[in-house]
Amino acid sequence: MDTYDFSSSRALFERAGRVIPGGIYGHYGLAMITPETPLYFSKAEGSHFVDVDGNRFIDYMCAYGPSILGYNHPVVDAAAREQVNRGNTVTLSSPVMVELAEKLVELITIADWAFFAKNGGDVTNLATLVARAATGRKKILKINGGYHGVAPWMQEPESGGTVDEDFANIISIDWNSTSQLEQAISDHKGLIAGFISSPYHHPVFQDNVLPEEGYWAAVEKLCRREGIVLIVDDVRAGFRIDLRGSNEFFGFKPDLICLGKALANGYPISALVGTDALREAVQGVFCTGTMYFGSAPMAAALANITELMKNDAAALINQTGRKLADGLTKVAADNGFDLKVSGPYSMPYLRITNDDDMTLHFDWIARCVERGAYFLPYHNHFISAAHTDADIEETLGIANDAFQSMKQ
Numbered sequence: 001m002d003t004y005d006f007s008s009s010r011a012l013f014e015r016a017g018r019v020i021p022g023g024i025y026g027h028y029g030l031a032m033i034t035p036e037t038p039l040y041f042s043k044a045e046g047s048h049f050v051d052v053d054g055n056r057f058i059d060y061m062c063a064y065g066p067s068i069l070g071y072n073h074p075v076v077d078a079a080a081r082e083q084v085n086r087g088n089t090v091t092l093s094s095p096v097m098v099e100l101a102e103k104l105v106e107l108i109t110i111a112d113w114a115f116f117a118k119n120g121g122d123v124t125n126l127a128t129l130v131a132r133a134a135t136g137r138k139k140i141l142k143i144n145g146g147y148h149g150v151a152p153w154m155q156e157p158e159s160g161g162t163v164d165e166d167f168a169n170i171i172s173i174d175w176n177s178t179s180q181l182e183q184a185i186s187d188h189k190g191l192i193a194g195f196i197s198s199p200y201h202h203p204v205f206q207d208n209v210l211p212e213e214g215y216w217a218a219v220e221k222l223c224r225r226e227g228i229v230l231i232v233d234d235v236r237a238g239f240r241i242d243l244r245g246s247n248e249f250f251g252f253k254p255d256l257i258c259l260g261k262a263l264a265n266g267y268p269i270s271a272l273v274g275t276d277a278l279r280e281a282v283q284g285v286f287c288t289g290t291m292y293f294g295s296a297p298m299a300a301a302l303a304n305i306t307e308l309m310k311n312d313a314a315a316l317i318n319q320t321g322r323k324l325a326d327g328l329t330k331v332a333a334d335n336g337f338d339l340k341v342s343g344p345y346s347m348p349y350l351r352i353t354n355d356d357d358m359t360l361h362f363d364w365i366a367r368c369v370e371r372g373a374y375f376l377p378y379h380n381h382f383i384s385a386a387h388t389d390a391d392i393e394e395t396l397g398i399a400n401d402a403f404q405s406m407k408q
């Protein structure tokens, strides 16, 4: 199998470095951890993108989550275009904003209201403000290694530009540990406003971990007993586990759910949804942004959700993900490697376990990428409804060829 050349990506990166600090920043920049990798796309369609060198990839990152129906989905794009023709960001808010809120309240089981913003981090931050406004308390509990965005309190202590005070009211505990939760509650009795966590643990550079049996039930009970607002950060997992909220799959009811990424199949919008008990609190928080009222992303979100509901997309995506996981595990075993797949099938984290420092794993991923299957070695992947059985078959062929080349 021929391997790809990335010289046009590299040349563009050189140019970028002169005018954009670091060339590519944030999570997109991290992809450069793999030395030979595409950096810029020329077009995308369905489950694929083509890079500026003309290489075609089956994309298992889906723009880090947004592409849930596949790139350039005709129904979603038509809805967005139609709204643009009427007016996108206008001096007044749009009827489609009301329709979208109604749709989310209909779909998301716990939701009595919805509030819209742009990025996931806008609404994870808002959720903590709501928890504080509702309780009159200061402290926020979070999970070690959990990611909620880039506001100072969400970052690791000592990250560039943060100060100690940013973390003064943040308490971090380990995932799946009810004993640490109980300890934190007793150490800070009556002071904890909210507990924020993703529905399962999806750190980078580590196997992903589902909740242990009874974990969420215990968390919910403790939060209720202590008057702590329970916030699910479903920004990453939302719509890929259960359309009604990932908490429904894990059998518990939070007070607030943060949504983003897959909400509008790539258009910029996020949402905080919550229960009636927090309606007044969210109304009392001043949170807005110039672009928050853009109505084309709202029309896209409405069309996206309608399509997801019509096709029971979460179930479909999990089935496709299962085929990929089973197939890759078998291909690895046939070649003498052990591939561990963790997390839900719709968002699989991959790791070859045959060495301790992930050298083999990084090598295998790089060989898959230069053969046309876009994986990342340190992050969970994303399956979309556009991934076909033919994509999976082709990917298994690429994975097999990558393993064979490693053995040589």
Ligand SMILES: Cc1ncc(COP(=O)(O)O)c(C=O)c1O
Pocket: 118, 119, 120, 121, 122, 124, 147, 148, 149, 150, 198, 233, 234, 235, 236, 237, 260, 261
């Ligand atoms: C779980 C989770 N929460 C919040 C965020 C922040 O979302 P955004 O990057 O859209 O601000 C992310 C982004 O990766 C995420 O994965």
